[in-house]
Amino acid sequence: MNAYSVACTLKLSSTPDEGLKVPMPAPxxxxxxxxxxxxxxxxxxxLQIGAMISGPAALAPGTAVSAQLSFWDDLGRIYATPGTDFxxxxxxxxxxxxxVESYVPET
Numbered sequence: 001m002n003a004y005s006v007a008c009t010l011k012l013s014s015t016p017d018e019g020l021k022v023p024m025p026a027p028x029x030x031x032x033x034x035x036x037x038x039x040x041x042x043x044x045x046x047l048q049i050g051a052m053i054s055g056p057a058a059l060a061p062g063t064a065v066s067a068q069l070s071f072w073d074d075l076g077r078i079y080a081t082p083g084t085d086f087x088x089x090x091x092x093x094x095x096x097x098x099x100v101e102s103y104v105p106e107t
Contacts, residue, residue, distance in 0.1 A: 003052075004077045005070040005104035010053075010088065012096035014062035019095045023061070027054035031095070033069070034087040035079045048089060049075050059096075068104060 013019030024030060032048045053059065055067035069080060080086075080100050088096040 003070045003072060004074070004080075004106075005068055006076075006080050006082070007101045007104055008067055008069055008098050009064065009101060010059065010067050010096055010098045011064045012059055012061055012088070013094070018093050019061040020059065020090065021061070023058040024090075025058050026056050026067070027052050028059070029053070030090060031059070032089040033080070033098070034089050034094070035084060038079065047075070047079065049073065049079055051076060051080070061095075066101075067098075069100075 015021055029050060029052050031053060032050055034046050034048055037045055037047045050073065051069040051071045053067050053069060056065040071080065082100050082102050084100040086098050087094045088098060
């Protein structure tokens with residue numbers, strides 16, 4: 001099975017608003033997605049999922065970009081579906097937000 005990928009829109013917070021301190025070169029696996037947990041019985045209300053973020057040359061504070069997320073874990077297939085909103089987590093804080101737009105066909 002190939003990696004599961006989706007197209008998304010990312011809105012990165014500005015540096016004064018707790019965003020990244022400097023642009024982060026892409027592709028990068030350094031940011032985690034924080035999504036709402038689908039199981040109402042879960043101990044936590046949110047779940048972190050890792051993905052490779054690609055598309056723009058860099059993720060710059062205070063910008064909005066189109067990007068692609070490629071997941072190495074099958075949780076991406078469950079939680080990252082079109083219309084899903086998520087937070088971007090890095091270095092102990094939320095540095096931006098995103099929305100899954102569409103599936104990227106497997107090759």
